[in-house]
Amino acid sequence: MSTTKPVNQKAWWLVLPxxxxxxxxxxxxxxxxxxxxxxxxxSPERRVFVGTEWFVAAMRDEELHGALWRQLTFSLAVLxxxxxxxxxxxxxxPAKGWKASAVLVVVSLSLLIPxxxxxxxxxxxxxxxxxxxxxxxxxxGFDYSYTGNATHAWITVLTMxxxxxxxxxxxxxxxxxxxxxxxxxxxxxxxxxxxxxxFRYIQLPKMRGVLMIAVLLRFMDSFMxxxxxxxxxxxxxxxxxxxxxxxxxxxxxxxxDVGPAAAFSLIYFLIILLLCFILYNWMxxxxxxxxxxxxxx
Amino acid sequence: MNENRFRMRTLFLIAYIVFAxxxxxxxxxxxxxxxxxxxxxxxxxxxxxxxxxxxxxxTDASWYSGYINSLIIVAINMTISITVALPxxxxxxxxxxxxxxxxxxxxxxxxxxxxxVFLLPFFQLYTTLGLMDTHIAVxxxxxxxxxxxxxxxxxxxxxxxxxxxxxxxxxxxxxFPRFFLTIFLPLIKAGVGVTAFFCFMFSWVELLLARTLTxxxxxxxxxTMTRTVSASGMDWATLAAAGVLTILPGAVVxxxxxxxxxxxxxxxxx
Amino acid sequence: MFDxxxxxxxxxxxxxSIALMLAxxxxxxxxxxxxxxxxxLPIATTxxxxxxxxxxxxxxxxxAxxxxxxxxxxxxxxxxEPSVWISFAISMVVLVLVMRKG
Numbered sequence: 234m235s236t237t238k239p240v241n242q243k244a245w246w247l248v249l250p251x252x253x254x255x256x257x258x259x260x261x262x263x264x265x266x267x268x269x270x271x272x273x274x275x276s277p278e279r280r281v282f283v284g285t286e287w288f289v290a291a292m293r294d295e296e297l298h299g300a301l302w303r304q305l306t307f308s309l310a311v312l313x314x315x316x317x318x319x320x321x322x323x324x325x326x327p328a329k330g331w332k333a334s335a336v337l338v339v340v341s342l343s344l345l346i347p348x349x350x351x352x353x354x355x356x357x358x359x360x361x362x363x364x365x366x367x368x369x370x371x372x373x374g375f376d377y378s379y380t381g382n383a384t385h386a387w388i389t390v391l392t393m394x395x396x397x398x399x400x401x402x403x404x405x406x407x408x409x410x411x412x413x414x415x416x417x418x419x420x421x422x423x424x425x426x427x428x429x430x431x432f433r434y435i436q437l438p439k440m441r442g443v444l445m446i447a448v449l450l451r452f453m454d455s456f457m458x459x460x461x462x463x464x465x466x467x468x469x470x471x472x473x474x475x476x477x478x479x480x481x482x483x484x485x486x487x488x489x490d491v492g493p494a495a496a497f498s499l500i501y502f503l504i505i506l507l508l509c510f511i512l513y514n515w516m517x518x519x520x521x522x523x524x525x526x527x528x529x530x
Numbered sequence: 531m532n533e534n535r536f537r538m539r540t541l542f543l544i545a546y547i548v549f550a551x552x553x554x555x556x557x558x559x560x561x562x563x564x565x566x567x568x569x570x571x572x573x574x575x576x577x578x579x580x581x582x583x584x585x586x587x588x589t590d591a592s593w594y595s596g597y598i599n600s601l602i603i604v605a606i607n608m609t610i611s612i613t614v615a616l617p618x619x620x621x622x623x624x625x626x627x628x629x630x631x632x633x634x635x636x637x638x639x640x641x642x643x644x645x646x647v648f649l650l651p652f653f654q655l656y657t658t659l660g661l662m663d664t665h666i667a668v669x670x671x672x673x674x675x676x677x678x679x680x681x682x683x684x685x686x687x688x689x690x691x692x693x694x695x696x697x698x699x700x701x702x703x704x705x706f707p708r709f710f711l712t713i714f715l716p717l718i719k720a721g722v723g724v725t726a727f728f729c730f731m732f733s734w735v736e737l738l739l740a741r742t743l744t745x746x747x748x749x750x751x752x753x754t755m756t757r758t759v760s761a762s763g764m765d766w767a768t769l770a771a772a773g774v775l776t777i778l779p780g781a782v783v784x785x786x787x788x789x790x791x792x793x794x795x796x797x798x799x800x
Numbered sequence: 801m802f803d804x805x806x807x808x809x810x811x812x813x814x815x816x817s818i819a820l821m822l823a824x825x826x827x828x829x830x831x832x833x834x835x836x837x838x839x840x841l842p843i844a845t846t847x848x849x850x851x852x853x854x855x856x857x858x859x860x861x862x863x864a865x866x867x868x869x870x871x872x873x874x875x876x877x878x879x880x881e882p883s884v885w886i887s888f889a890i891s892m893v894v895l896v897l898v899m900r901k902g
Contacts, residue, residue, distance in 0.1 A: 238626040247621035250614040258674040262651035265805045292867030325539035345780045347735035350773045358553040457644035460737045481646045498647040658804040
């Protein structure tokens with residue numbers, strides 16, 4: 234947001250509907266969660282104030298630590314695979330012509346598939362008896378089973394996420410690449426710059442902004458992943474793919490432990506709030522940096 | 531050397547596309563087989579091509595009502611989201627006002643908060659209001675992430691329209707509503723389209739809230755599909771067909787907004 | 801109507817004070833608009849940003865304290881776990897520090 238915009242407090246009236254809407258569906262629930270987190274709710278009529286007990290329990294809950302740890306490892310693995318792959322993909326996508334549009338549509342296809350269907354697709358695809366991937370791995374001599382083996386399940390969920398979201402990274406990088414004027418490349422080729430030099434000194438700096446956004450978006454989104462692993466593995470085998478959202482849902486809906494679930498929700502919310510703050514400040518910075526070179530598609 | 535590099539890139543691209551398309555193809559393939567064929571033989575093409583699975587979905591009320599419910603929920607949600615987001619996005623893109631940045635940040639946090647956090651209160655809230663198992667409940671619950679998203683995308687598109695246009699219109703004596711509806715809205719048509727698309731997407735695929743807030747009458751297709759998953763004796767063929775049908779609306783919409791989709795994603799606002 | 805929210809007094813007090821704080825910040829902002837400045841925090845902040853960072857930091861301190869209270873009791877051979885009021889006091893000090901110097 235640039236500073237040249239005229240100050241007009243009446244703009245609040247335009248924002249009011251959104252504020253009311255979101256307050257109804259976010260602030261009221263949040264207040265309720267805070268209420269829940271301090272009480273032991275046996276039934277709507279019988280509830281006891283327990284103070285910080287649930288927070289203490291949540292902070293010392295080994296299972297929660299396990300879920301948080303798995304979540305972090307998973308999110309980092311997602312970044313480690315998707316970011317380089319996305320960059321490579323963006324670099325290899327054609328720049329113009331019908332081929333560019335065709336590739337663009339094909340690549341973005343997986344982004345537009347409903348998340349539960351992503352789970353279903355991989356559920357089918359990975360089965361050793363009926364799925365192509367599972368059957369091929371079996372043929373190659375792996376005793377592959379995402380329902381029985383924890384490591385396999387984890388890798389399958391990761392592969393699924395890579396399949397699902399790498400295109401987002403690629404599209405962002407692609408947009409960054411397209412904003413580089415041809416003159417840069419011409420100058421580089423006159424200088425006889427190597428392929429790597431072009432990447433390192435022309436393309437990478439131009440992609441830096443979008444790349445940061447990609448990293449943070451992927452981190453945040455993988456941090457709240459729920460639907461796909463739920464459909465694919467249901468959090469199992471054991472708890473190998475029980476990530477934070479899954480664990481929270483199990484507690485809240487499965488066991489109906491309202492108090493502990495609420496305390497956990499708040500802790501989760503605080504983590505998200507911190508990540509969001511970092512993301513927002515990054516975007517602001519990237520936004521103001523790229524506005525000077527605005528006008529590109 | 532140039533030639534070589536070109537080939538390497540193309541090879542990589544083709545490899546990726548195969549990786550991307552094969553799982554989808556496999557599901558489409560399965561949706562045309564019978565359950566017996568799926569379990570007994572293994573082939574790249576259906577040996578006994580059948581429309582049976584699709585017929586099941588279109589004739590069995592427990593399946594097709596899922597699609598109808600989903601469409602109703604998405605339509606309500608999309609209408610509300612875009613209606614409230616338009617003026618707000620205009621305010622954010624044109625004026626600065628007290629607390630605008632903090633407000634924007636607050637909206638962003640709602641987009642990023644996992645729905646699981648709000649699950650229990652939503653359940654209580656809609657039970658109290660007597661809205662459980664209705665379309666409106668799910669549509670309202672989905673506002674929590676779609677409204678911020680809509681504001682965000684629209685703000686991006688609106689900021690691309692020069693402010694001089696507004697000023698000229700006001701000098702010419704246009705009132706704000708008239709200017710907004712007759713001049714400004716047509717200018718950001720594409721933005722509204724992309725926003726609608728993303729609202730559609732995220733509401734269409736959301737599973738957790740939709741599953742918790744509905745039981746029978748308003749059960750959307752995503753929830754119906756998980757029910758089949760947990761049923762005894764997997765009905766893989768019908769599941770695959772349902773999956774294909776769930777992709778289709780998105781595929782149709784993407785065709786209309788294909789020129790803007792990259793831009794929508796590229797704003798980093800999804 | 802608000803029964804489903806199962807209100808308790810401490811939470812009501814908490815949210816009232818948040819609301820008052822927001823109102824107070826608004827009045828303060830109108831009386832003397834804030835300027836973007838750079839303190840010990842890595843980014844340039846306004847008053848509102850510092851309040852947010854301070855509150856978030858306070859929340860994290862309290863949580864960490866609650867999580868480690870058992871360990872503290874063992875380390876310092878306390879008879880019972882230290883009261884959360886200690887961490888509350890620490891977090892308020894941090895909040896003030898961030899507001900003034902951040």
